[in-house]
Structures are given as C-alpha cells and as structure tokens.
Amino acid sequence: MTQPREPERSRNSPKHVVFVTWKAGNAPAFEAAKRLGHRVTLIRSLQMEKSQNIDFDASPYGPFVDQVHVLEDATELDALRARVLDVHRECPVDGFVATVDALVEPVSKIAEEIGVPFTRARGAEAAKQKDRCREILAAAGVDSTRHAVVSGLPEALEFARGTGYPVVVKPARGSGSEGAHVVADEQRLREVVEQATGNDSYRAGILLEEYLSGRFVSAELGLSHGRFLRLAVSERTTWHRHEALETGTTIPAVISAEDHDRVMAFAEAAVSALDLGLGIFHVEVMIGDDGRPRLIELNPRIMGSCLPNLFRLAGGGDIFELLVRVHLDEEIDWGTTAFTHYATVRWFGAAERTPKPDRVPDLGWATAEYGESLHSLTVRFPEGDVLHPCRGNLGNFGEVQVVHADHATSIRIAEEIVGRTADQLGIEVTR
Structure with a gap:
C-alpha cells in the first residue's frame, strides 16, 4: 500500500485547517487532520444538508473537530467570507479543504484574499463553467470537442445538424449529472431544450456538446508544488436508458499501461491549461476507439461520494490524509500507487x-452470502410517499460497496446485490 513520504516538518508543525463542506462522509478527512496534529475547524452549510437529507450531527466527526460553525448557505460568498475572517482573526488559517464543487469557488476567492494557498480561483471558476473550460482547453491544444452554448431551439438544431446525433445537452454550470441528457434525435432535442428553457438549473446557459463514445474513465490526480501525483485511473458505468446517469465506479480501472499513461498525461495537460495550481482533482475522460483521451468534465476537487473510501479499500492508501497535506502546501513525493484489490x-x-415501499427490507442475506467481499449495503429512502425517477446522482437511494482481489468478481458481486435488492423491493431501479 502506497503512502506519501513526508518531510519532517509536517508532523512537527501543527497547523490550522478549515474544512468547508456539507458532506458528512468527510469525517475521515477531519480525523486525518487531527491525527497529523492539526487544529481543525469545520464550516457547515445547513441548507444543502437539508436538501440532501444529510444528518451531519449523526456522523462520527465530533472527536476530530475543534470548532464548528453552521451557516445557512455556505455557497453565499459574503456570509462565508465574514465567517472565515472571524475564524482567521481568532486563529490564522494555514489551509482550506473544500470537497464540493459549489464550495470550491467561494473558498478559492476567500483564500486568495487572505493569502492562504488553495486551488486558484480563476481556474476553479473556469473548470465549473463548462463552455469556458472547453474554450481554454481548445486554445491550449489539449482538447477540441465541439460545443456551443445556445439560447434556444434554432441554435440547438443548427449545432446538431453540424455534429450529427446523438448530442449531449447539459447545464453550462452544474454537477452530479443533474440536468444532463444524451439526445438521440431531433424530436427528443426539441423536448429537452423546451424543458431546459427557463429552468433554473440552466440559468448559466444550455450547453450542447459533441457526443463522445469509447471507454468512460476518470483520472484522480494531485498537484503539489508544481508536481503531479498520479493517484488512480477509475472506470465508470452509466445507465443504458439515461446515459448521462452514472451508476458506479471501480478502482482501479483495468486498462493497458499505455492507456493509463495517456489518460494521466491528458488530465495533467487539462489541469495545467486551467492553471489550477494546487489540489486533488477528478478528471472524467472518454478514451476513444482510436485511443485518444477526450474530456467529459474537469472537477477542481477530490473524487466525490464514497470514492475516497474505495481508493482505500483497493489498497491505495489514505487519500484524505494526502488531501490535507496537499492543501497545507506540503511538498509530497507520492510515487506509484500499488493497488492490491x-x-x-x-x-x-x-x-x-413509483410509490415508496413501506419499509427497507432485511438485507442481512447480503453479508451472509458475500462475507468480507461486501463492505457496505445501504438503502435510505427520501422523505415523502413517492420515489421520483432518478436522473442525477442526487436521486439515488441505494449504494453497495464491494472489494475483491479479482476485477470481474468485484463487479459481478456488486451488480448481483443491486439486482436482488431491487427484486426484494419489488421496483425497477437504475443499474
């Protein structure tokens, strides 16, 4: 298992780390910062916790956090700035960690204002404005995927005539696959653009992109003191009925050494073109049939959901500790990640x-049958009497994590458990 080799100063010089997040799953990062001897401050965002049905107070973060501040909406720049300045006056901040797209941008601006190393604000903003990101990569000669921000149907039809179907329609700003569609024909394009016009999710614009086919992967990489840290290439799966919806990930991907190097080199070129400066990044890539990587999306933050835990389960080490150290601007020599599973x-x-089932059924059979290969299986229904169609990451109510020494077996077990859980629930699920 690979662990970063650290300079002596990292353990002998306690620092003040401020986390800005609404993810309860970041508790291992708080623990890592505390284990390294640092002071930990947490700034929460209540509005998003409520909207995502997150019970932060039930998560095991308390012993690892010295001070907690709760804002109604931490994405609101002025409110966040005022709170951070109060914190900074009380105890100077040495590093910020933000693991959510919507928080990286405001944190990056505040960090620059007070002179704390962090991902560069201009690059973070460009990464999340998808059309701007593509323009920068095209100008740098990194990626030339055709795209356009359209104001309505006539422009959308003109774009589709130029590229051919299918085309991708998505919000110009956004995350979690929310509002994204792969559109197969003109009739469907008319429907999607009509639905998008005036929709708040598309307030930054309706982005059309050339459809990319091939193998869908992501590069996980860090950047510290101008040096890239190649962490992993992960393989991604999508739902065949709504191709924009991701249904899972396996770490590491089974790809050739040549494809691995091409994907990593491409991701490094993209991050360099945006001049992000510092951080751990999640770069989604399509490997075309010709072997050429093309950008799907560049995220100026660590991989989301449970993926840091998958990285650890696969034998890659503690990526949350690495995240803390990168954002404290330490010099890090990572080496090669040596996965074992x-x-x-x-x-x-x-x-x-569909009507929501009355209760979550007994899922004990999964542990009994799959043993140590099953790391976790959770089913948690949202409030209300109805389950709405899942068309973005926020619509999921179930998750299974599996670890195995064999690649095909790891995937097979996970998919079997999803299928059997769906049968037990008596409903059709995305998979």
Whole structure:
C-alpha cells in the first residue's frame, strides 16, 4: 500500500485547517487532520444538508473537530467570507479543504484574499463553467470537442445538424449529472431544450456538446508544488436508458499501461491549461476507439461520494490524509500507487416514478452470502410517499460497496446485490 513520504516538518508543525463542506462522509478527512496534529475547524452549510437529507450531527466527526460553525448557505460568498475572517482573526488559517464543487469557488476567492494557498480561483471558476473550460482547453491544444452554448431551439438544431446525433445537452454550470441528457434525435432535442428553457438549473446557459463514445474513465490526480501525483485511473458505468446517469465506479480501472499513461498525461495537460495550481482533482475522460483521451468534465476537487473510501479499500492508501497535506502546501513525493484489490460501488434509484415501499427490507442475506467481499449495503429512502425517477446522482437511494482481489468478481458481486435488492423491493431501479 502506497503512502506519501513526508518531510519532517509536517508532523512537527501543527497547523490550522478549515474544512468547508456539507458532506458528512468527510469525517475521515477531519480525523486525518487531527491525527497529523492539526487544529481543525469545520464550516457547515445547513441548507444543502437539508436538501440532501444529510444528518451531519449523526456522523462520527465530533472527536476530530475543534470548532464548528453552521451557516445557512455556505455557497453565499459574503456570509462565508465574514465567517472565515472571524475564524482567521481568532486563529490564522494555514489551509482550506473544500470537497464540493459549489464550495470550491467561494473558498478559492476567500483564500486568495487572505493569502492562504488553495486551488486558484480563476481556474476553479473556469473548470465549473463548462463552455469556458472547453474554450481554454481548445486554445491550449489539449482538447477540441465541439460545443456551443445556445439560447434556444434554432441554435440547438443548427449545432446538431453540424455534429450529427446523438448530442449531449447539459447545464453550462452544474454537477452530479443533474440536468444532463444524451439526445438521440431531433424530436427528443426539441423536448429537452423546451424543458431546459427557463429552468433554473440552466440559468448559466444550455450547453450542447459533441457526443463522445469509447471507454468512460476518470483520472484522480494531485498537484503539489508544481508536481503531479498520479493517484488512480477509475472506470465508470452509466445507465443504458439515461446515459448521462452514472451508476458506479471501480478502482482501479483495468486498462493497458499505455492507456493509463495517456489518460494521466491528458488530465495533467487539462489541469495545467486551467492553471489550477494546487489540489486533488477528478478528471472524467472518454478514451476513444482510436485511443485518444477526450474530456467529459474537469472537477477542481477530490473524487466525490464514497470514492475516497474505495481508493482505500483497493489498497491505495489514505487519500484524505494526502488531501490535507496537499492543501497545507506540503511538498509530497507520492510515487506509484500499488493497488492490491478492486473496489466497486454501484448506486441505484427508482427507474420510474413509483410509490415508496413501506419499509427497507432485511438485507442481512447480503453479508451472509458475500462475507468480507461486501463492505457496505445501504438503502435510505427520501422523505415523502413517492420515489421520483432518478436522473442525477442526487436521486439515488441505494449504494453497495464491494472489494475483491479479482476485477470481474468485484463487479459481478456488486451488480448481483443491486439486482436482488431491487427484486426484494419489488421496483425497477437504475443499474
């Protein structure tokens, strides 16, 4: 298992780390910072916790956090700035950690204002404005995927005539696959653009992109003191009925050494073109049939959901500790990640609108049959009497994590468990 080799100063010089997040699953990062001897401050965002049905107070973060501040909406720049300045006056901040797209941008601006190393604000903003990101990569000669922000149907039809179908329609700003569609024909394009016009999710614009086919992977890489840290290439799966919806990941991907190097070199070139400066990044890539990597999306933050845990389960080490150290601007020599297992996650939600089952069934059979290969299986229904169609990451109500020494077996077990859970629930799920 690979662990970063650290300079002596990291353990002998306690620092003040401020986490800005609404993810309860970041508790291992708080623990890592505390284990390294640092002071830990947490700034929460109540509005998003409520909207995602997150019970932060039930998560095991308390022993690892010295001070907690709760904002109604931490994405609101002025409110976050005021709180951070109060914290900074009380105890100067040495490093920020933000693991959510919507928080990286405001944190990056505040960090620059007070002179704390962090991902560069201009690059973070460009990464999340998808059309701007593509323009920068095209100008740098990194990627030339055709795209356009359209104001309505006539421009959308003109773009599709130029590229051919299918085309991808998505919000110009956004995350979690929310609002994204792969559109197969003109009739469907008319429907999607009509739905998008005036929709708040598309307030930054309706982005059309050339459809990319091939093998869908992501590069997980860090950047510290101008040196890239190649952490992993992960393989991704999508739902065949709504191709924009991701249904799972396996770490590491089974690809050739040549493809691995091409993907990593491409991701490094993309991060360099945006001049992100510092951080751990999640770069989604399509490997075309010609072997050429093309950008799907560049995220100026660590991989989301349970993927840091998958990285650890696969034998890659403690990526949360690395995250803390990178954002404290330490010099890090990572080396090569030496995975020992394959860790797979499958997420699932309702395929169509359906009445919510009365209760979560007994899932004890999964542990009994799959033993240590099954790391976790959770089913948690949202409030209300109805399960709405899952068309983005926020619509999932179930998750299974599996770890196995064999790649195919890891995936097979995860998919079997999803299928059997769906049968037990008596509903059709995304998978």
